Every structure is written in C-alpha cells, then in structure tokens.
Amino acid sequence: DFIVSWLLSNIFLIFFSLIATAQCEKGFYASVNTGYNIGIGNVDRYNSMILGIGNSTQIDASTYQMEYLKINFGKGLNAGANLGYMFNKNMGFELGVNYLFGGKNEGHGTELSGDYFNAEASAKMIQIKPTIIVRSGFNKVNPYAKVGMVIGSGKITNTHNKKNGADFYNDTTEFYGGMPIGFHASIGTLYKLNEKLSLFGELNLVNLEY
Numbered sequence: 001d002f003i004v005s006w007l008l009s010n011i012f013l014i015f016f017s018l019i020a021t022a023q024c025e026k027g028f029y030a031s032v033n034t035g036y037n038i039g040i041g042n043v044d045r046y047n048s049m050i051l052g053i054g055n056s057t058q059i060d061a062s063t064y065q066m067e068y069l070k071i072n073f074g075k076g077l078n079a080g081a082n083l084g085y086m087f088n089k090n091m092g093f094e095l096g097v098n099y100l101f102g103g104k105n106e107g108h109g110t111e112l113s114g115d116y117f118n119a120e121a122s123a124k125m126i127q128i129k130p131t132i133i134v135r136s137g138f139n140k141v142n143p144y145a146k147v148g149m150v151i152g153s154g155k156i157t158n159t160h161n162k163k164n165g166a167d168f169y170n171d172t173t174e175f176y177g178g179m180p181i182g183f184h185a186s187i188g189t190l191y192k193l194n195e196k197l198s199l200f201g202e203l204n205l206v207n208l209e210y
Contacts, residue, residue, distance in 0.1 A: 125154025
C-alpha cells in the first residue's frame with residue numbers, strides 16, 4: 001500500500017446563486033450554488049516528484065533546466081446545494097453538499113533527441129459541510145458569516161505519456177480512499193429579490209488535507 005498526503009488547502013470559492021425562502025427570520029431554507037476554486041495551498045516537492053509534475057528542457061547534451069511546479073488539488077469548478085434552518089433572524093444551522101470538479105496540474109519535458117513526457121494530475125471530491133451561520137438580520141441587504149467542518153471523499157488521478165526512443169508509454173494511476181476532515185469559513189451577502197427568493201455572493205475559505 002502507498003500512503004500519500006496531498007493538500008487541498010486554502011481554497012477560495014466565489015458563489016453566485018439563488019436562495020429560496022429568502023431571508024427568513026425563522027424556519028427552513030434551501031440554496032444552490034456554483035463557483036470556481038482558486039487553490040493557494042500547494043503540495044511539497046516530494047509529492048511533486050512522485051506525480052512527475054514538473055517542467056524540464058534539455059539545453060545541450062549534458063545540461064537540463066528543471067522546474068518544480070506548484071500543485072493544488074483544491075482548484076477547479078465547484079457546485080453544490082445547502083439545506084438550512086434559521087433559529088431566529090441572526091442564528092442558524094446549514095448542511096451543505098458540494099462536488100469539486102478538479103482543475104488540472106500539468107507538467108512537460110523535452111529532450112534534444114525528440115523524446116518527451118507529459119504529466120497531468122487532478123482531484124475530484126464530494127464534500128459535506130455542517131455549518132453554523134450568523135446573519136446581520138437586515139431586511140434588503142443581509143451580510144452573514146459561516147464557520148464549520150468539511151468532510152470529504154474523493155480521488156486523485158495522475159496520467160503520464162512519454163516517448164523514449166521508438167517506444168511510447170501511457171499510464172494512469174488513481175489514488176483514493178480515506179476520509180479527509182478540515183474546516184471552512186465564509187463571508188457573504190444576501191440580496192432580497194422578493195419574499196421567496198434572494199441572490200447571494202459568497203467568499204469561502206477551505207482548509208482540507210487529503
């Protein structure tokens with residue numbers, strides 16, 4: 001068995017979507033969201049070498065220029081839905097489910113002989129988010145904050161294709177299993193469209209190690 005620790009940490013998400021039952025002072029509500037994660041945490045060089053995600057160029061017969069790239073598995077498109085309950089106009093609880101469609105981390109290499117390699121790695125993960133909500137309680141524009149846990153389940157896919165002389169190689173490796181646990185925090189604003197619907201924008205920070 002091969003155990004690896006990768007980082008999906010410090011992910012920023014920007015959501016724009018609709019929330020049903022608007023800014024209810026008490027009771028249930030539901031919302032859907034989508035956004036893009038900008039990954040700002042990166043795996044270390046050891047894991048970069050395992051994945052083969054780097055750039056290299058052969059300058060002459062004996063010299064290579066090599067670059068280790070920053071890799072983040074938390075970046076990419078994210079979509080989800082939330083079901084919440086407001087105890088009053090200021091405090092509530094929310095259970096969210098999000099799915100991460102991971103963005104690609106890519107590396108390339110070339111040699112004077114014409115040999116080359118291409119490497120690519122990405123992650124997909126479903127995330128469960130139990131969350132505490134604090135709202136301002138204003139009527140038309142309602143700022144809020146959230147804090148809670150993140151519980152994940154997903155996989156990392158790593159692919160290579162390589163030319164070595166007359167030979168060509170292609171392989172795909174998948175890493176999966178385990179249940180990573182982290183935390184998230186958000187700030188956002190609800191804008192009341194009518195008594196049933198609101199529009200919201202949200203900035204969310206997630207820290208999760210897999």
